[in-house]
Amino acid sequence: xxxxxxxxxxxxxxxxxxxxxxxxxxxxxxxxxxxxxxxxxxxxxxxxxxxxxxxxxxxxxxxxxxxxxxxxxxxxxxxxxxxxxxxxxxxxxxxxxxxx
Numbered sequence: 001x002x003x004x005x006x007x008x009x010x011x012x013x014x015x016x017x018x019x020x021x022x023x024x025x026x027x028x029x030x031x032x033x034x035x036x037x038x039x040x041x042x043x044x045x046x047x048x049x050x051x052x053x054x055x056x057x058x059x060x061x062x063x064x065x066x067x068x069x070x071x072x073x074x075x076x077x078x079x080x081x082x083x084x085x086x087x088x089x090x091x092x093x094x095x096x097x098x099x100x
Contacts, residue, residue: 006030006031006032006033007030007031007032007033007083008026008027008028008029008030008031009026009027009028009031010024010025010026010027011024011025011027012024013025024080033085033089033090033091034089034090034091035054035090035091035094036086036088036090036091036092038092039054039090039091039092039093039094040054040092040093040094040095041053041054041056041057041093041094041095042057042093042094042095042096043056043057043060043075043095043096044074044075044076044078044096044098045074045075046073046074047098048098049095049096049098054094057094057096060075063077064077076096078096078097078098080096080097081094081095081096081097082094082095082097
């Protein structure tokens with residue numbers, strides 16, 4: 001798509017705020033990335049991922065950032081996403097990650 005968006009890399013850390021469970025922590029400076037043509041997206045519907053248009057995922061993220069109360073079940077505002085990139089660094093797949 002070539003549409004730029006912001007992100008920040010993370011590292012996995014053991015222990016922490018979730019009763020000693022592992023979690024992701026920001027690492028490094030914020031960056032800008034683009035989506036590859038044909039990039040796929042998924043949002044959680046309860047604990048299951050559901051494929052959605054990329055535009056829907058971007059709108060969902062914006063809603064979670066600006067007005068989390070507007071996001072209704074079974075959708076959630078979990079802020080962890082698994083991202084796959086191609087050799088150029090463009091996102092080819094992005095999906096919200098379930099975390100019990």
